[in-house]
Amino acid sequence: MGDNNNSPPGSPKEADHDSDANQIVKDDSSLETIVRKFQDSMSVGKRHAFWETQPVGQFKDLGDVSLAEGPIEPPTPLSEVKQEPYNLPTQYEWTTCDLDSEDTCTEVYNLLKNNYVEDDENMFRFNYSKEFLRWALHPPGYFRSWHIGVRAKTNKKLVAFITGVPARIRVRDEIVKMAEINFLCVHKKLRSKRLAPVMIKEVTRRVHLENIWQAAYTAGVVLPTPITTCQYWHRSLNPKKLIDVGFSRLGARMTMSRTIKLYKLPDSPATPGFRKMELRDVPAVTRLLRNYLSQFVVAPDFDENDVEHWLLPEENVVDSYLVESPETHEVTDFCSFYTLPSSILGNQTYSILKAAYSYYNVSTKTPLLQLMNDALIVAKKKDFDVFNALDVMQNESFLKELKFGPGDGQLHYYLYNYRMRNALKPSELGLVLL
Numbered sequence: 001m002g003d004n005n006n007s008p009p010g011s012p013k014e015a016d017h018d019s020d021a022n023q024i025v026k027d028d029s030s031l032e033t034i035v036r037k038f039q040d041s042m043s044v045g046k047r048h049a050f051w052e053t054q055p056v057g058q059f060k061d062l063g064d065v066s067l068a069e070g071p072i073e074p075p076t077p078l079s080e081v082k083q084e085p086y087n088l089p090t091q092y093e094w095t096t097c098d099l100d101s102e103d104t105c106t107e108v109y110n111l112l113k114n115n116y117v118e119d120d121e122n123m124f125r126f127n128y129s130k131e132f133l134r135w136a137l138h139p140p141g142y143f144r145s146w147h148i149g150v151r152a153k154t155n156k157k158l159v160a161f162i163t164g165v166p167a168r169i170r171v172r173d174e175i176v177k178m179a180e181i182n183f184l185c186v187h188k189k190l191r192s193k194r195l196a197p198v199m200i201k202e203v204t205r206r207v208h209l210e211n212i213w214q215a216a217y218t219a220g221v222v223l224p225t226p227i228t229t230c231q232y233w234h235r236s237l238n239p240k241k242l243i244d245v246g247f248s249r250l251g252a253r254m255t256m257s258r259t260i261k262l263y264k265l266p267d268s269p270a271t272p273g274f275r276k277m278e279l280r281d282v283p284a285v286t287r288l289l290r291n292y293l294s295q296f297v298v299a300p301d302f303d304e305n306d307v308e309h310w311l312l313p314e315e316n317v318v319d320s321y322l323v324e325s326p327e328t329h330e331v332t333d334f335c336s337f338y339t340l341p342s343s344i345l346g347n348q349t350y351s352i353l354k355a356a357y358s359y360y361n362v363s364t365k366t367p368l369l370q371l372m373n374d375a376l377i378v379a380k381k382k383d384f385d386v387f388n389a390l391d392v393m394q395n396e397s398f399l400k401e402l403k404f405g406p407g408d409g410q411l412h413y414y415l416y417n418y419r420m421r422n423a424l425k426p427s428e429l430g431l432v433l434l
């Protein structure tokens, strides 16, 4: 398996459900699994020539309770931040990518479409849409200088990319200004040449220039040191297609028609007052969400501007629904998911897997299980093939009952220049990165 997996694209290999149990199709004792588990367990002992030089929790400090929680290094005066970009190998040059330019957005889209994250078996690759990329990279207060590309000098072809966006993230009771780093990608032909560390140092420098000293990011690979490790779960909406493309398999003693029946959903949501979120709901949703997220150890500190950007529905990008009490007109519950298709590599019939990813969900009156079942119903109506969710926040409370099956990929969450004394449980994490 490639060592660059970020786990989800279609990482499941979950068995379709037998009526009684969630069973993993891939035999847990297969040689491949044993070898991978061994390698994973060894990764804490691996050398990380780059990461060992960075202000991140180091494996050797795991469990050392004498180390305080918080920033690892203090900020340096801005005048001491390196003013010029890091050196690239001579054939390459830096470029700042303007996603508002249709041409540049297409270049970024194509680089990622052909070179970004694949699942363990290289069957699926994330296919972020252009609208999604613009949304993900243009939140309130974004810095264009944090959308960084590398071009070949000769033909100006875009060969690598990394981005940051600003965010306020609360860790326990501290609100910390951070960069959320995402979309690190090096063209397949330029792998293993230590380009990634240069990209990471350059984005760090540009973040520092804005007087921000911490960052949050996720990866499918184990690096020093995860603040938590989450698992993806997958709920089949279109089981026949998922089986046909090898995303999932027919469970033991299951026929296709029994499987289709198992995953069948009602035609419309069950909760009275369940409707799409609108602009006028931003204040109520912000209150609901802020109150809900306050229970987690690490979570975004969303204000109304953030909620308008991140949660107001945008076609083919993000969907949000809420429950407005038919009697009091109070907004009592909220659920959302984002649209992230994956390319299906090498299938004759299908080229795209349409996946919805659970985003932020809040229940105060409607049971979370019922709310998420309604989310599944609207996702099915919108023709998604699968609904994915991490085991973060309170998601564990509905995953099994709503017939999600565990995926085989893991997603590790990291903070840069911020030490956590102990790893968190996924349920203590209130942050979803795209």
Ligand code: MYA
Binding pocket: 003, 004, 005, 006, 047, 048, 049, 050, 051, 052, 115, 116, 117, 118, 179, 181, 182, 183, 184, 185, 186, 187, 190, 191, 192, 193, 194, 195, 196, 197, 200, 203, 204, 207, 208, 212, 213, 214, 215, 216, 217, 218, 219, 220, 221, 223, 416, 417
């Ligand atoms: S996660 C998504 C990452 N992208 C992909 O998986 C797409 C497909 N893969 C690729 O494009 C390449 O394989 C990448 C590595 C670009 C990933 N995060 O250049 P190399 C370390 C961090 O020879 P390549 C996302 O976008 C690796 O351990 N480090 O390797 C969040 C080794 O270091 P060390 C990673 O395979 C990104 C070094 O790079 C990752 O050609 C968050 C090898 O470099 C990874 N996913 O390229 C970035 N993969 O020797 C960190 C490998 O020490 C942000 N490596 O083990 C940090 C905060 C910065 C801002 C701070 C502000 C204050």
